[in-house]
Amino acid sequence: MVQSLYFDGKSAADRPVAVTLGALALRFEGETTAARDWPYDDLAAIETHHPGHPFRLTSKAEPNARLVLRDDTLALALINRAPQLKGGASLKGVAKVAGGIAGGLAAVALAGYLVVQFAPQKLAFVLPDSWRERVGAQVEVSLTEGAKHCTGNEGVSALGAMAARLAEGNPDLPPLSIRVYDVPVMNAFAMPGERIVITRELIRRANRPEQVAGVLAHEVGHVMRRHSEAQLVRVTGMQILFSIMTGGGSDTVSSIVGIATILSYTREAEAEADDVAVKLMTDAAIDPLGLKEFFEILLAEEGKASAGRWGEITSVLNTHPGTEDRIKKIQPLPDGIAARPVMTDAQWDALKKICE
Numbered sequence: 001m002v003q004s005l006y007f008d009g010k011s012a013a014d015r016p017v018a019v020t021l022g023a024l025a026l027r028f029e030g031e032t033t034a035a036r037d038w039p040y041d042d043l044a045a046i047e048t049h050h051p052g053h054p055f056r057l058t059s060k061a062e063p064n065a066r067l068v069l070r071d072d073t074l075a076l077a078l079i080n081r082a083p084q085l086k087g088g089a090s091l092k093g094v095a096k097v098a099g100g101i102a103g104g105l106a107a108v109a110l111a112g113y114l115v116v117q118f119a120p121q122k123l124a125f126v127l128p129d130s131w132r133e134r135v136g137a138q139v140e141v142s143l144t145e146g147a148k149h150c151t152g153n154e155g156v157s158a159l160g161a162m163a164a165r166l167a168e169g170n171p172d173l174p175p176l177s178i179r180v181y182d183v184p185v186m187n188a189f190a191m192p193g194e195r196i197v198i199t200r201e202l203i204r205r206a207n208r209p210e211q212v213a214g215v216l217a218h219e220v221g222h223v224m225r226r227h228s229e230a231q232l233v234r235v236t237g238m239q240i241l242f243s244i245m246t247g248g249g250s251d252t253v254s255s256i257v258g259i260a261t262i263l264s265y266t267r268e269a270e271a272e273a274d275d276v277a278v279k280l281m282t283d284a285a286i287d288p289l290g291l292k293e294f295f296e297i298l299l300a301e302e303g304k305a306s307a308g309r310w311g312e313i314t315s316v317l318n319t320h321p322g323t324e325d326r327i328k329k330i331q332p333l334p335d336g337i338a339a340r341p342v343m344t345d346a347q348w349d350a351l352k353k354i355c356e
């Protein structure tokens with residue numbers, strides 16, 4: 001019995017489960033997860049297994065669900081029983097860079113330089129998951145230092161329900177880690193490794209859950225396009241490659257750049273995140289005007305003394321310049337699609353009280 005994590009693909013929650021290998025199927029269960037079997041024949045690897053790194057799997061019966069094994073012995077025993085798991089998408093880009101290092105330092109330095117100079121957005125998609133997770137965790141700790149993590153049970157499950165609503169009609173949504181912190185400034189952040197942080201003040205100031213869902217969808221846009229990873233590549237340059245090669249995390253990275261720099265996106269990235277947000281909301285039949293309304297709340301704040309209260313970190317959604325243009329681009333749901341509420345009134349109440 002080995003502790004692993006299960007994401008059901010519907011909620012953002014990660015559930016600890018114990019995994020055992022049976023004759024024909026892998027079985028897992030946990031406190032909040034009823035026992036279930038995934039037949040060996042149905043399993044698929046999300047990426048190739050690398051010793052020392054989490055091994056992510058899915059199953060035909062639950063294509064949106066993920067099981068994350070953190071034990072090499074278990075992973076190898078499983079691959080023995082389900083040989084198709086040896087394949088999977090490989091991290092070709094990183095392998096190429098690693099191959100380059102073996103080939104000669106000058107070539108590597110040149111290749112690395114070119115990669116980080118000209119393709120941060122592409123490199124963001126070949127960074128090892130284990131590294132992204134490690135860096136994301138460290139960025140979150142640095143960002144939220146001193147702030148209380150809000151863990152009201154019903155509020156947390158309301159947030160999970162909101163993420164699950166966004167995933168409706170968007171099965172490719174990756175498993176997300178979404179946390180609320182008790183910070184008296186309206187803000188939200190997307191970090192490496194599919195992490196999102198929302199402040200209590202943002203939830204407090206929202207008039208309806210669709211506004212929070214709009215912000216969340218925008219941050220999911222940054223996550224899906226890996227904007228924070230790309231930004232890391234952009235600002236740390238070659239350091240990032242050494243950090244990956246040596247198994248380091250953002251201790252290397254944060255020593256050379258501030259958190260604010262990592263979380264400040266280009267105007268282009270903001271526009272992309274808006275587009276993803278509107279698409280996610282439309283596909284899930286959530287009123288996209290929630291995002292628009294939230295922009296309007298932010299616009300009303302602009303120019304007030306409160307701006308920039310939380311260090312140098314730019315305001316949520318990076319409002320100016322061009323906020324009016326961004327607002328104009330957000331269209332209501334097309335005719336024929338009726339908006340469905342993002343959560344119940346009881347869930348909305350619970351979310352409002354998540355920090356109490």
Ligand SMILES: [Zn+2]
Pocket residue numbers: 218222265270273316317318
């Ligand atoms: Zn943004």
